[in-house]
Amino acid sequence: MHKRVTFRERWLAYVLLAPQLAITLVFFIWPASQALWQSVLQQDPFGLSTRFVGLENFARLFADPLYLNAVRVTLVFSVSVAASGIALALLLAVMADHVLKGAAVYKTLLIWPYAVAPAIAGLLWFFMFHPTIGILAWLLRRGGIVWNHELDGGQAMLLVIIAATWKQISYNFLFFLAGLQAIPRSLIEAAAIDGASPAQRFWKIVFPLLSPTTFFLVVVNVVYVFFDTFGIVHAVTEGGPGQDTTILVYKVFKDGFIALDLGGSAAQSVILLAIVILLTVVQFRFIERRVQYA
Amino acid sequence: MVERRPLFDAIAHLTLVLGVVIVALPIWIVLVTSTQRMEDVLSAPIPMWFGDRAIENYTAVLGVGVQGSRTGPVAQMMLNSLIMALAIAIGKIVISLLSAFAIVYFRFPGRMLAFWTIFLTLMLPVEVRILPTFEVVANLGLLNSYLGLTVPLIASATATFLFRQFFLTVPEEFTEAARVDGAGPLRFFWWILLPLSKTNIAALFVILFIYGWNQYLWPLLITTEERYQTIVMTMQRLVEATDAAPEFHLVAAVAMLAMLPPVLVVVLMQRWFVKGLTETEK
Numbered sequence: 001m002h003k004r005v006t007f008r009e010r011w012l013a014y015v016l017l018a019p020q021l022a023i024t025l026v027f028f029i030w031p032a033s034q035a036l037w038q039s040v041l042q043q044d045p046f047g048l049s050t051r052f053v054g055l056e057n058f059a060r061l062f063a064d065p066l067y068l069n070a071v072r073v074t075l076v077f078s079v080s081v082a083a084s085g086i087a088l089a090l091l092l093a094v095m096a097d098h099v100l101k102g103a104a105v106y107k108t109l110l111i112w113p114y115a116v117a118p119a120i121a122g123l124l125w126f127f128m129f130h131p132t133i134g135i136l137a138w139l140l141r142r143g144g145i146v147w148n149h150e151l152d153g154g155q156a157m158l159l160v161i162i163a164a165t166w167k168q169i170s171y172n173f174l175f176f177l178a179g180l181q182a183i184p185r186s187l188i189e190a191a192a193i194d195g196a197s198p199a200q201r202f203w204k205i206v207f208p209l210l211s212p213t214t215f216f217l218v219v220v221n222v223v224y225v226f227f228d229t230f231g232i233v234h235a236v237t238e239g240g241p242g243q244d245t246t247i248l249v250y251k252v253f254k255d256g257f258i259a260l261d262l263g264g265s266a267a268q269s270v271i272l273l274a275i276v277i278l279l280t281v282v283q284f285r286f287i288e289r290r291v292q293y294a
Numbered sequence: 295m296v297e298r299r300p301l302f303d304a305i306a307h308l309t310l311v312l313g314v315v316i317v318a319l320p321i322w323i324v325l326v327t328s329t330q331r332m333e334d335v336l337s338a339p340i341p342m343w344f345g346d347r348a349i350e351n352y353t354a355v356l357g358v359g360v361q362g363s364r365t366g367p368v369a370q371m372m373l374n375s376l377i378m379a380l381a382i383a384i385g386k387i388v389i390s391l392l393s394a395f396a397i398v399y400f401r402f403p404g405r406m407l408a409f410w411t412i413f414l415t416l417m418l419p420v421e422v423r424i425l426p427t428f429e430v431v432a433n434l435g436l437l438n439s440y441l442g443l444t445v446p447l448i449a450s451a452t453a454t455f456l457f458r459q460f461f462l463t464v465p466e467e468f469t470e471a472a473r474v475d476g477a478g479p480l481r482f483f484w485w486i487l488l489p490l491s492k493t494n495i496a497a498l499f500v501i502l503f504i505y506g507w508n509q510y511l512w513p514l515l516i517t518t519e520e521r522y523q524t525i526v527m528t529m530q531r532l533v534e535a536t537d538a539a540p541e542f543h544l545v546a547a548v549a550m551l552a553m554l555p556p557v558l559v560v561v562l563m564q565r566w567f568v569k570g571l572t573e574t575e576k
Binding site for chain 1: 299302303305306307309310313314316317318319320321323324327335336339340342389390392393395396397398399400401402405408411412414415416417418419421422423424425426427429430431445446448449450454462466469470473478479480482504507508510511514515526527529530532533536540542545546549552553556557559560561564567568571572
């Protein structure tokens with residue numbers, strides 16, 4: 001993990017590490033430990049006194065129907081976005097890998113939504129579905145469906161799912177395309193000579209060989225939906241109507257900054273922290289396995 | 295090569311064209327809307343081709359902004375976003391290069407501890423420590439400042455890992471030769487390691503520039519003054535403003551300007567972008 005030949009100036013190593021470590025301690029480790037500490041405290045409504053309450057904040061959360069609702073919303077949201085984003089990207093990547101002419105052009109045309117911020121992606125689809133000016137809302141209306149995501153919770157959810165998926169497809173696409181291009185042609189050709197149909201070749205050979213990529217993308221997509229989609233929800237629906245699009249991250253923000261419930265918000269942060277740690281560990285276990293297989 | 299099936303080729307092209315259209319459609323609509331006058335946008339269905347108000351609309355948002363959105367002129371916001379994106383990208387690259395160099399090329403007590411402390415940051419996105427981080431920044435007096443916008447986001451586990459992985463592949467002979475020639479660590483870093491890292495730096499820069507430009511929650515928390523607002527953080531206010539006055543043509547123009555720099559970076563630096571993306575995430 002380090003070089004055989006190293007330099008002797010120890011003091012220099014500390015100087016080089018100092019900026020990174022200072023920022024990490026001040027803006028990461030310290031606030032995270034504060035969140036841990038605050039999650040076991042409770043403030044009175046006037047902020048005059050604080051007392052130690054143990055795990056009461058957590059117990060309160062899990063008895064709170066609003067919190068449980070946020071958990072449910074987050075699950076629906078992340079499963080929908082991860083599943084549709086991965087399926088669509090895989091379809092496009094398989095097609096792009098198949099065509100001989102124009103693959104590079106398609107790639108360029110498909111990857112740039114990666115550069116669009118989630119909040120802007122939300123705004124774009126807000127334009128598409130706006131009850132007054134939205135082209136899709138207009139088409140739906142002509143088809144007899146009234147679209148108003150400000151009133152209909154299901155439609156609001158669909159809107160944020162579409163925006164979040166739209167943004168993530170390019171990312172998934174790039175990884176699937178790289179995965180597909182790494183599969184040796186000889187394997188596919190051998191299967192073709194043995195008489196396997198294109199569908200059989202895909203499901204029996206290509207798809208299993210892509211499973212490491214797929215698994216990696218599932219984890220990355222879930223992390224993306226849990227944390228990065230804050231911008232979409234905040235910009236377009238503000239968690240509403242009612243609580244129908246209030247995901248966990250949005251609730252931490254709202255309870256902490258708007259409702260000023262410090263203990264409750266900190267307890268929610270700690271739960272999110274546990275989720276990130278779990279996902280990171282899963283991801284790293286997977287990378288280790290991959291290295292062994294390679 | 296496996297057998298060619300003309301029908302399947304056609305289906306493949308069709309699917310891809312459809313995919314490209316779906317990806318591009320919302321951008322097309324917003325681009326076209328940004329060139330219309332208000333009345334034309336409001337008469338359904340929305341125009342699908344350019345209007346003649348592009349110059350007027352873009353000059354209006356750049357110089358004045360969108361009324362009722364509690365945001366300033368877009369030119370100022372874009373400048374702030376640019377400062378933030380550049381400071382974060384360059385800052386992350388510099389401090390990650392330095393720490394990776396220290397971890398790989400030196401042996402010292404606490405090396406593993408430093409490594410794991412940096413690694414931990416991977417698990418602590420802003421979103422999970424919102425309030426306490428805000429308090430730290432407030433106590434340091436960094437609210438409404440460029441320092442507050444950038445410095446807390448500059449630590450980077452992924453960039454440090456990337457450079458560490460890369461440094462480990464640099465042949466030992468380079469270090470030995472440098473030492474034989476009497477070059478100290480800093481000289482070695484500057485004249486040998488840095489030039490070797492050029493492509494990695496370019497790849498990482500693309501990813502980090504987009505990361506910095508697209509920050510949303512952080513600037514939202516720590517800026518209350520107009521002069522420090524970034525363009526991406528105003529999306530929610532723009533959505534809200536359309537309730538009061540339906541200036542969709544102006545909102546569309548702001549959205550286009552907010553997307554332009556990062557999209558340009560991806561398209562123009564596509565090679566480095568793909569390299570950066572696939573390497574930082576693995």
